[in-house]
Structure formats: C-alpha cells, structure tokens
Amino acid sequence: MIATLASALIDGLALSMLYFMIASGFSLIFGLEGIVNFAHGSLFMLGAFVSYEVVSYTGSFYLGLAAAGLSMAIIGALIESGLLRKKFGNEMAIIMITLGVMYVIHHGALIRYGAASSTYRKIPSYLQGTLKPGQLILNNYQLFIIVLGLIIAGAVFLFLNRTNVGLIVRAGIDDVDMARALGANTRRTFTLVFAIGSALAGLGGAASVGWIYASVDLGLSYLFFAFAIVVIGGLGSFKGTFYGSLLAGITHELFAYFIPFLAGPSLFILMAAILLFKPEGLAGGAKQ
Amino acid sequence: MKTLERHLKTHSSSLMIVALFFALIPLFSYFGLPYSDILTRIFIIAIYALSFDLLLGYTGLLNFGQSLFFGMGAYATAYTLNWGGMSFLIALIFSAAIGGLLGILLSIMVKRSFKGIPFTFFSLAFAMIVLSMYQKRLFQGISGGEGGLLLPVPGILRSIWALRVYEFGFLGLLTLALLFIIYRSTRGSSLYVRIGLMVGSSGIAAIVFYLVAQHLDHLAKAATYERLIPNSYYLALTVLVAVYFLARRIVSSPVGRVWQSIRENETRTGVIGYNPFNYKLMAVAVSGAIAGLAGGLYAPYLLTVSAANVFDPFLTIKALIFAVLGGLGTLKGAILGAGIILLLEHFLNPLIGEWTNILIGVLFIVIVFTMPRGIIGELMTTGGKSFREIIKEMVG
Amino acid sequence: MKNQGNPQNSISTGLGDQNRTMETILETQGLTKKFGGLTAVDQVDIGFRRGIITAIIGPNGAGKTTFFNLLSGLLEPTGGEIIYKGEVITNLSPEERSQKGIARSFQLTQIFPALTTLENVRVAAQSRGKSSTTYNLLTNAEKYGQFTNKARDLLKRVGLEEEFYTRAGNLTRANRRKLDVTIAFATDPEILLLDEPTAGMAMEEIPEVLSVIENLNREQEELAIVLIEHNMDIVMEISDTICVLADGKKLAEGTSKEIREDERVQQAYLGALR
Numbered sequence: 007m008i009a010t011l012a013s014a015l016i017d018g019l020a021l022s023m024l025y026f027m028i029a030s031g032f033s034l035i036f037g038l039e040g041i042v043n044f045a046h047g048s049l050f051m052l053g054a055f056v057s058y059e060v061v062s063y064t065g066s067f068y069l070g071l072a073a074a075g076l077s078m079a080i081i082g083a084l085i086e087s088g089l090l091r092k093k094f095g096n097e098m099a100i101i102m103i104t105l106g107v108m109y110v111i112h113h114g115a116l117i118r119y120g121a122a123s124s125t126y127r128k129i130p131s132y133l134q135g136t137l138k139p140g141q142l143i144l145n146n147y148q149l150f151i152i153v154l155g156l157i158i159a160g161a162v163f164l165f166l167n168r169t170n171v172g173l174i175v176r177a178g179i180d181d182v183d184m185a186r187a188l189g190a191n192t193r194r195t196f197t198l199v200f201a202i203g204s205a206l207a208g209l210g211g212a213a214s215v216g217w218i219y220a221s222v223d224l225g226l227s228y229l230f231f232a233f234a235i236v237v238i239g240g241l242g243s244f245k246g247t248f249y250g251s252l253l254a255g256i257t258h259e260l261f262a263y264f265i266p267f268l269a270g271p272s273l274f275i276l277m278a279a280i281l282l283f284k285p286e287g288l289a290g291g292a293k294q
Numbered sequence: 295m296k297t298l299e300r301h302l303k304t305h306s307s308s309l310m311i312v313a314l315f316f317a318l319i320p321l322f323s324y325f326g327l328p329y330s331d332i333l334t335r336i337f338i339i340a341i342y343a344l345s346f347d348l349l350l351g352y353t354g355l356l357n358f359g360q361s362l363f364f365g366m367g368a369y370a371t372a373y374t375l376n377w378g379g380m381s382f383l384i385a386l387i388f389s390a391a392i393g394g395l396l397g398i399l400l401s402i403m404v405k406r407s408f409k410g411i412p413f414t415f416f417s418l419a420f421a422m423i424v425l426s427m428y429q430k431r432l433f434q435g436i437s438g439g440e441g442g443l444l445l446p447v448p449g450i451l452r453s454i455w456a457l458r459v460y461e462f463g464f465l466g467l468l469t470l471a472l473l474f475i476i477y478r479s480t481r482g483s484s485l486y487v488r489i490g491l492m493v494g495s496s497g498i499a500a501i502v503f504y505l506v507a508q509h510l511d512h513l514a515k516a517a518t519y520e521r522l523i524p525n526s527y528y529l530a531l532t533v534l535v536a537v538y539f540l541a542r543r544i545v546s547s548p549v550g551r552v553w554q555s556i557r558e559n560e561t562r563t564g565v566i567g568y569n570p571f572n573y574k575l576m577a578v579a580v581s582g583a584i585a586g587l588a589g590g591l592y593a594p595y596l597l598t599v600s601a602a603n604v605f606d607p608f609l610t611i612k613a614l615i616f617a618v619l620g621g622l623g624t625l626k627g628a629i630l631g632a633g634i635i636l637l638l639e640h641f642l643n644p645l646i647g648e649w650t651n652i653l654i655g656v657l658f659i660v661i662v663f664t665m666p667r668g669i670i671g672e673l674m675t676t677g678g679k680s681f682r683e684i685i686k687e688m689v690g
Numbered sequence: 691m692k693n694q695g696n697p698q699n700s701i702s703t704g705l706g707d708q709n710r711t712m713e714t715i716l717e718t719q720g721l722t723k724k725f726g727g728l729t730a731v732d733q734v735d736i737g738f739r740r741g742i743i744t745a746i747i748g749p750n751g752a753g754k755t756t757f758f759n760l761l762s763g764l765l766e767p768t769g770g771e772i773i774y775k776g777e778v779i780t781n782l783s784p785e786e787r788s789q790k791g792i793a794r795s796f797q798l799t800q801i802f803p804a805l806t807t808l809e810n811v812r813v814a815a816q817s818r819g820k821s822s823t824t825y826n827l828l829t830n831a832e833k834y835g836q837f838t839n840k841a842r843d844l845l846k847r848v849g850l851e852e853e854f855y856t857r858a859g860n861l862t863r864a865n866r867r868k869l870d871v872t873i874a875f876a877t878d879p880e881i882l883l884l885d886e887p888t889a890g891m892a893m894e895e896i897p898e899v900l901s902v903i904e905n906l907n908r909e910q911e912e913l914a915i916v917l918i919e920h921n922m923d924i925v926m927e928i929s930d931t932i933c934v935l936a937d938g939k940k941l942a943e944g945t946s947k948e949i950r951e952d953e954r955v956q957q958a959y960l961g962a963l964r
Binding site: 543544546547548549550551552554555557558559561562564565566567568569570572576580 | 762763764783784785788789793794796800801802803804805809812813814816817818819823824825826827828829830831832834873874876877
C-alpha cells in the first residue's frame with residue numbers, strides 16, 4: 007500500500023512536471039500578451055519528435071533535449087514575429103492564426119509519423135531501471151523528469167524575479183502599458199517570452215518521449231491539458247500554473263493507481279469544480 | 295422583362311435557383327457523376343458551421359467545445375433509433391433538444407466568465423469533461439466504446455417512396471415557384487413573350503420530371519434495406535435550407551439584433567436595458583440546438599457513432615475555419631466555407647493525400663491576413679462601407 | 691416631444707406640473723467607492739431634480755466618472771445608498787436601472803461600431819418593448835416599426851439624418867458623440883447622465899452638441915439631466931445647478947453664481963484652472 011502510494015506520488019510528480027512544462031509557457035504567453043496560443047500543444051509534440059529524431063541519429067539523449075528546446079524557441083520566435091505581431095491587439099485574428107499554425111503542424115506531423123508512437127531507443131543507463139530504497143520501487147526516468155521540471159521551474163522563477171526582463175514581464179502581465187512605462191522594448195520582450203514559452207513546451211515534449219512515447223495525438227491532448235491547468239491555476243498567474251500542475255498531475259496518478267476509470271476525466275473534473283466554485287482559479291487570477 | 299431581372303436579383307429568387315440546382319444533382323449521379331454523397335456530408339457539416347457562425351459571428355462568443363453539442367446530438371439520434379425504435383424525425387428533435395439543453399447548462403456554469411477568452415477556456419473545459427467520460431471504458435455501454443454504436447438505417451432514408459416524395463416534391467415545388475415568379479414578374483411584357491417563357495420553362499420542367507422518373511426506376515431496382523444516397527442528400531439539403539432561413543430570421547429578430555449589439559459592446563447593451571446573460575444564454579442554446587440537429591443528421595450518415603468520430607476536436611476547428619473563411623456573421627459564409635474546403639479535400643485528397651490539410655491550413659492563415667472579413671464579407675463590403683450603404687448609393 | 695411623442699406620460703402623473711418638475715428623482719446618501727486604499731468617491735450626498743440640468747465639475751481624478759459608474763450600476767459601491775424615486779436601487783444591475791429610467795452616455799463613446807447608425811438607436815429604442823418583443827426570436831425586428839420610426843425621429847433631431855446607414859464606427863468623432871447621447875435618450879429616460887458630452891471635440895462642433903442637450907431639456911420638461919463637464923464656459927452657460935467634486939468628496943453645490951463666489955471651490959479648482 008505504502009509502496010503503491012509512493013509510486014503514485016512519484017509518477018504524479020513527474021506528470022506534474024510535464025504539465026508544468028507545457029502549461030507554464032502557455033500561461034506566460036497568455037498572461038503577458040493576451041495570446042491564446044493554440045499551437046502550443048503542437049510545439050510540445052514537435053519537440054518530442056525533434057528530440058526523438060536527434061537521439062536516434064546521434065545517440066545522445068541530452069543533445070536531443072537541447073535540440074528540442076532550441077528548435078522550438080526558434081519556431082516560437084518565428085511564429086510571434088512573422089505572423090502574430092502583425093495582428094497584435096486583434097484577439098480573434100490571433101486565435102485564428104495560431105489555430106492555422108496548429109492545423110499545419112498537426113497534419114505535417116501526420117504525414118511524417120502517421121498514427122505510430124515512438125520512444126527513445128537509447129537513453130543513458132542511469133536513467134533506465136528503478137531505484138529500490140526499502141520496499142519502494144521508483145522509476146529512474148520519472149525521477150529524472152521531476153528533477154528536470156524542478157530545475158526549469160526554478161530557472162523560470164529566477165528569470166521572472168531576478169532579471170530585468172523578468173521584471174518587465176511581471177509588470178506586463180499586470181499591465182502592458184506599465185511595462186511600456188518602464189521603458190521596455192515590449193516587442194523584443196514579447197518575442198523573447200514567446201520563444202521561452204515555446205522552448206519549455208519543446209523540452210517538455212522531449213522529456214515525455216522516454217515515458218509516454220511521442221505521437222501526433224500528444225499535440226492536441228497537451229494543448230487541452232495546458233488549457234485545463236491554466237483554468238485551474240488562474241488565467242495569467244504563473245504561481246497558479248505551478249500549483250495547478252502539481253494538483254492536476256498528482257490527482258491524475260492517484261486516480262490512475264486507485265480508481266483508474268476516473269483518471270482520464272480527473273483533470274476536467276478538477277476544472278469543472280474550479281469553474282463552478284472559484285472561477286478565478288487557485289491563485290486568484292491576475293488577469294481576466 | 296425588367297421586373298424579371300430585378301426579381302432574379304433579389305435574394306429569395308436567386309437562392310431558390312441555387313436550391314433548384316442542388317435539387318437536380320442526384321439526377322446527374324444517374325449519369326455517373328457521384329457527387330451526392332460528398333455533398334450530403336457538406337450539407338450536414340455546413341449546418342454545424344452555421345451553428346458556429348451564429349454564436350461567434352453574431353454574438354461574438356467563441357465556443358471551443360461546440361463539438362459537444364454536435365456529438366451529443368449524434369448520440370441522441372443513435373439512442374432513439376436503437377433503443378426507442380422511434381422515427382428519425384423524433385430522433386432529430388431529441389438531438390436538437392439535447393444540444394439546446396447542454397447549451398443552457400453551459401451558460402449557467404460559465405455565468406461568471408461569459409465573455410471573450412475566459413468563455414473559450416471554459417467552454418472547452420465543459421466539453422472535455424463529457425468527452426473524457428465518453429472515452430472511458432466504464433461508459434462503453436453508452437458510448438459504444440472504440441467501435442462505436444451501430445444504428446439502424448431509419449426508414450425515411452431507405453424508402454423509395456420517400457425518395458419519390460422528395461424528388462417530385464422538391465422539384466415540383468421549385469418548378470412551380472419559378473413558373474409563378476416568371477408569370478408574376480413578366481406582367482406588362484407582351485403576351486407572346488409570356489407564353490413563350492411559360493411554355494419553355496414548362497418544357498424544361500417536363501424533361502426534368504422525365505429524368506426523375508427514370509432515376510427512380512433505376513433506384514427501385516436496387517436493394518431497399520440500405521441507405522439510399524439521394525434520400526440522405528435530400529433530407530440534408532432540406533434541413534440545411536430550413537436551418538439557413540430559420541437562422542436568417544433569428545439574426546434579424548429583436549433577439550438577434552441584441553446579440554449583435556452584445557458582440558459590438560456588451561457593457562453598453564446592458565446599460566441600455568438588456569440583460570446580457572439572458573441573451574447570451576439564448577445564443578448558446580440556439581446554436582447548441584442547431585449543432586445538435588447537425589449531429590443527429592450525421593449519425594445515420596456515418597452508420598456508427600463513436601466518441602472519436604463525433605466529438606473530434608478537429609471538427610470544431612474545421613467549423614471555425616469554414617465560418618472564418620466564408621465570412622463571420624454572414625451565415626452564407628459558413629455554408630460556402632464548408633463547401634469550398636470539403637470539396638477541396640474531396641478532390642485533392644486522392645492526389646496529394648495529407649498535404650491537402652497543410653494546404654488548407656496555409657490557405658486559412660493567408661485568408662486571415664488578406665481577407666479578414668472572409669470571402670462573403672469582402673464581397674459584401676468595400677472600403678469599409680456596409681452593403682446597405684452601397685445599395686443606397688446605387689439606388690440614388 | 692413631450693406632447694407629440696408621449697402624451698400619456700404627462701397626463702397620467704396626477705401631479706401638477708409645478709410639483710413634478712422640481713421633484714428630486716435620484717439621490718445618493720453617503721455614497722462611497724474605494725479601490726484598494728484609494729477612495730474614489732467619498733461620502734457623497736447629492737440629489738438631482740426633474741427639469742434641471744446639473745453639472746458635476748471637478749479636477750481630474752475627482753471621481754466624477756466613478757460616480758456615474760456607481761449611479762448606472764457598472765460599479766458596486768463600497769458604502770452608501772442610491773435612491774431613485776423613493777426606492778433604494780443600490781444593488782440593481784445596469785439593465786434594471788436602465789429599465790427604471792436611468793440612462794447614461796460615456797466619456798469614451800460606447801457605441802456599436804459595426805452596426806449602422808440607425809440600428810444603434812433602434813436597438814436602444816427596442817429595449818423599451820414588452821418582453822414578448824425583446825425576447826422574440828422569430829419575427830423580423832423591422833416589423834416593429836415603432837422602434838425604427840422613433841430612431842429615425844431622434845436621429846433627425848440631432849442632425850444625423852444623412853448618416854442612417856453609415857457604420858457607426860465610421861462616423862466622425864462629433865457624430866459618434868451625438869450618437870452616444872441619442873442611444874441613451876432612445877431609452878426614454880427620466881434622468882440622463884452625460885459624461886463629458888463635448889470631450890475631444892473641436893470648438894466649432896461644441897455648440898451643436900450643446901443645442902442637442904438644451905433641446906432635450908426644453909422639450910422634455912420632466913427630464914433630469916446631469917452632466918460631467920470640463921469646459922467651464924459650457925457649464926456656466928447651460929447648467930442650472932453646479933456640484934463640485936474634489937478628491938471624491940462633494941465640495942460645494944449651488945447656482946453658477948454661488949459656485950463662482952465659493953472660496954473653497956476657487957482654491958481647489960477654479961484657481962488652478964485660471
């Protein structure tokens with residue numbers, strides 16, 4: 007019982023970190039620029055496949071992760087500066103464009119990968135197998151995801167709280183005009199944040215491959231997860247996104263271990279509860 | 295003759311001609327042009343796209359969970375046909391009702407965040423809750439699991455008699471209506487012209503009716519326990535035309551006008567004395583009912599209803615693409631968009647496969663940049679003038 | 691207007707015109723609104739009377755627009771009461787207040803940009819229909835000719851007859867402002883709150899808008915008009931009573947002469963201006 011619970015918690019934490027990696031970028035972009043990036047899930051999926059390809063080709067796991075993050079950052083920056091910037095302020099047009107991008111990426115990936123799902127053929131040996139402290143059995147790879155997620159969360163937190171750009175971003179989340187008043191180059195900041203958010207999604211995707219496999223369907227499911235977590239955490243709140251991810255991931259795995267049929271809907275049940283009783287989300291919601 | 299021209303230029307007459315054209319399509323399939331089946335699908339999806347436009351284009355609410363209404367409509371029809379053994383017509387009423395009721399439920403749940411992006415978030419959430427239940431094995435009994443629910447072909451879709459009524463009725467009524475228009479609008483021209491026109495059009499009508507009779511004979515020899523493609527075709531066409539005219543009436547009604555003012559400025563709409571919540575609830579419910587109806591029609595078209603094929607989120611995305619491409623807030627645009635894209639898919643898919651969808655996605659992005667009002671929207675407005683302004687200038 | 695448009699209104703009151711016109715229609719008691727630590731409106735007691743044009747003046751940030759938002763129900767007060775015709779309406783929604791006869795215009799014009807000018811006013815007039823009309827889904831709205839006619843009449847009176855079919859968003863700024871006031875007036879108000887009806891207008895456009903307001907006042911004797919205005923010349927010219935707000939508090943209230951001579955007002959406001 008204790009052993010199962012521990013496994014459930016570890017898996018839950020790992021899932022939370024994947025959720026966090028997709029949702030934090032989504033939330034940052036939405037909070038700062040008011041953009042609902044429907045292509046965000048596709049970047050997660052694309053990151054997964056980029057990493058898969060690089061790892062298959064070079065055999066280096068960490069190169070795969072880096073390639074996924076970097077390439078998604080570039081794609082994100084291109085989407086922001088090439089397409090979205092021209093329609094800035096036009097909420098509806100932005101939604102349409104990101105939907106179009108998502109549509110293209112999804113079907114492009116279908117051409118290349120079809121319905122198959124793939125996983126890494128080679129990862130470092132210390133990430134395989136399990137740790138067995140006492141009666142517990144812990145998967146190394148899940149532990150790796152947790153560490154990676156925590157490092158990323160810490161880095162983003164430091165970025166937001168310790169850097170100049172972070173200050174501008176936080177100010178911009180409250181009020182874009184205020185960010186301008188700080189003398190910020192809002193355009194460059196927007197592109198930067200979009201790139202960072204996309205990179206996080208790509209990294210998340212890359213990390214997920216070793217556990218839940220890369221498939222085209224990931225794009226849409228993780229977009230919906232990001233939606234749900236942002237609703238649970240509170241629209242536009244970064245802290246809320248973190249807590250929302252934890253709550254959602256752990257709940258999912260607890261259900262998966264103990265009441266399996268509720269695992270799938272658990273995220274959306276959580277969301278329904280939030281919707282009914284606390285529409286502003288866990289963190290109160292900085293922006294409506 | 296002048297009056298005839300003017301008559302043809304008016305809305306209803308030209309629409310009637312379009313409808314007549316489509317009414318003739320199944321006859322061509324007799325000559326080896328098998329387009330009725332893809333067109334049936336287009337009509338059904340167009341109804342769905344129309345429900346989407348009604349909500350987004352007129353009230354400004356982007357419901358990202360619209361496929362919930364569509365999917366539940368399809369399931370409602372499957373249930374009524376399977377378990378109740380009731381007629382398809384009753385099933386369709388149930389489908390629309392469930393769509394409307396879910397719309398009301400959604401509105402009540404999102405009451406506190408009933409606009410803009412938050413509504414989009416919450417509507418998707420609402421749909422995902424139901425969808426994720428339908429995907430679970432536990433609910434296989436009601437969802438039919440991965441294989442889906444099989445449903446019997448409703449009588450109206452396999453009866454040759456129904457087809458007779460459709461073909462003769464549809465063509466007959468339309469021909470009569472056109473003869474009547476010609477008769478009415480040529481008043482004043484010489485007797486010979488009038489007689490000539492009447493005889494000529496009656497002759498064409500006679501040829502058409504002869505073809506119909508041949509066509510029906512041909513079909514009667516086919517087995518009658520399967521779905522007859524022309525039956526589905528006519529039913530979908532009829533419902534589409536009816537829904538279109540109903541929707542047009544609704545958007546010009548007092549309620550429809552308030553929807554548009556909510557789209558334009560919700561605060562002001564409240565300050566001039568309307569309760570925005572009530573009107574938004576009506577919009578979501580009406581749109582939900584129409585989406586449910588479309589789902590109900592789609593069920594026997596598919597023959598099996600499963601969570602994967604009726605709750606498909608890409609169907610919602612496509613409906614959005616159709617409505618935007620054709621022009622939001624035009625109703626016709628949603629139908630046109632559905633027609634263009636689905637035909638494009640139909641013809642390009644055998645040639646370039648999945649690349650079709652990439653093409654559609656790129657086309658969509660290009661349209662958003664170059665024709666922000668969509669095809670119909672751009673046709674109707676030039677240089678920021680409204681259609682009515684142009685008409686007014688033309689009239690004097 | 692009073693005699694042509696709505697004859698029963700003046701007959702059914704049962705009160706003498708004299709009494710009616712001076713009656714207080716809307717008043718606030720200790721009305722307060724706080725935003726966090728900032729008190730935007732602080733313990734304000736004002737009464738507005740029928741047939742009177744009241745101007746609310748005050749320096750920027752004095753809480754004038756917030757005060758209007760409280761009156762029209764767009765904001766919930768932190769404290770105090772709003773009383774309309776003897777009834778407490780503090781907790782009513784904007785639409786309920788509108789239905790009772792409180793109408794307002796906006797400093798940043800709030801119109802329906804993509805609709806025609808005529809439709810902007812028509813939809814406002816339609817709001818006075820019975821609920822069987824306003825909740826009707828199946829009849830063309832044009833069948834209710836009374837609303838279209840009323841909208842045409844009102845637009846003609848403010849000089850917008852050339853613009854019936856113009857997209858409201860394409861109107862000039864002055865015309866948009868006129869339209870904003872006309873929308874408010876189309877709801878048959880008993881009290882009309884005008885938030886800076888001349889803001890952002892060129893000097894030559896101002897008299898036009900003023901004459902619209904003065905006509906409303908003359909033709910509709912029972913209508914109470916409250917306006918927020920920055921331009922002191924306008925205030926002195928058209929208002930019967932002036933109320934001065936500063937830092938959310940009511941500083942003074944009186945005729946233009948009294949206000950001019952009030953020392954506190956001079957210190958707080960006029961002095962700073964001139």
